[in-house]
Amino acid sequence: MLRLIACFLYMGGYLVYTIPRLSRLKRLPEDLKPDIKKQxxxxxxxxxxxxxxxxxxxxxxxEGLHHIPEGPVLFASNHEGNFDIPVLIGAIEKPFxxxxxxxxxxxxxxxxxMEAIDCVFIDRKNRDKAAGSIMSGVELLKKxxxxxxxxxxxxxxxGPVGLxxxxxxxxxxxxGVPIVPISILGTADVFEKNGRLVKPAKIKVTISxxxxxxxxxxxxxxxxxxxxxxxxxxSRNEKRIAS
Numbered sequence: 001m002l003r004l005i006a007c008f009l010y011m012g013g014y015l016v017y018t019i020p021r022l023s024r025l026k027r028l029p030e031d032l033k034p035d036i037k038k039q040x041x042x043x044x045x046x047x048x049x050x051x052x053x054x055x056x057x058x059x060x061x062x063e064g065l066h067h068i069p070e071g072p073v074l075f076a077s078n079h080e081g082n083f084d085i086p087v088l089i090g091a092i093e094k095p096f097x098x099x100x101x102x103x104x105x106x107x108x109x110x111x112x113x114m115e116a117i118d119c120v121f122i123d124r125k126n127r128d129k130a131a132g133s134i135m136s137g138v139e140l141l142k143k144x145x146x147x148x149x150x151x152x153x154x155x156x157x158x159g160p161v162g163l164x165x166x167x168x169x170x171x172x173x174x175x176g177v178p179i180v181p182i183s184i185l186g187t188a189d190v191f192e193k194n195g196r197l198v199k200p201a202k203i204k205v206t207i208s209x210x211x212x213x214x215x216x217x218x219x220x221x222x223x224x225x226x227x228x229x230x231x232x233x234x235s236r237n238e239k240r241i242a243s
Contacts, residue, residue: 003198007055014048015109022112034144041116042095049090056083056190057200062091064207068180072146073210074172076228077182078161078236079150081192083203084184088148091205096146099137099168102129118145124153134170141175148182151225158188161236164229166221173221178210181228183235206235 025041053060075096077084085098097118105111105121114121120137123129137147149171151164172179182205189201208231216224 001197003056003200004196007052007198010052010055011048014051015113018044018048018113019109022109022116025116038095038145045089045113045117049086052086053083053090056198058083058186058190058203059200060087060091060203060205062205062207064209065092067207067209068092068094069178069210072141072144072175072177073180074141074169074175074177075146075148075180075182076151076164076168076232077148078184078229078232079152079155080158080184080186080188081155081190083187083190084150084155087184087187087203087205088182092207094146096148097140099133099147099149099171118147120147130167134167135174137171138174141171141177146177147171151229155192156188157192161229161233164225166225169221169224169228172213172216173224176213176217178212179216179224179228180210181208181231181235182206183208183232185236206238208232208235 021044025044028037028040073094075088075092077088095117097120098114099120099122100114102121102123104114118140120133120140122133141147149168151166151168152162153165154162156162169179171177184203184205186201186203189199190203191198211228211231216227219227
């Protein structure tokens, strides 16, 4: 219980603490180089994520960072639990945003930070708005921003990896960026499997080699989704055997 309280007090307190910094970042000079601007904006979420995971007492092991290519990419990851997001923010140096459900926009300060790091909010109940959000994501990728998708669409909570929805891979198809598969193993052990208490866990993040546009451009979205899922499943199984 103490870890749970510490985590959520830190999360709320840190958000309030960063309001002045968020305001300053919004006023960065327009002529500032995009890469420098992105790094300045992402520094704060990365510091939050690393401290947040330290408070859980968890060990995060990351493999395959060298597989991440230069330039914008679409990261595609399985989705075990709520702690996937801070784990990825803390583990990956390349700045990126998330594809998130639109309900998160109602959360003060947090939603402002998500907008600052170029997250895309999707209204899954409205197909037309969802399609517009996908197009916004495509434009972000074309402009040099990276994004993370969780193609399962919901948390597995430590159970079997769900089927991947194909729609998110439209982001890669229409922008031509590489797809980088990510396997996450162990985040559900922090929270979802513990009766909603926070406990230390061993978390393994494995980044597989990228799949480039020339490799997937002629594939149907459903086939592409299945291929990326298979890559992630293979990686997870190898980690289970190794441990």
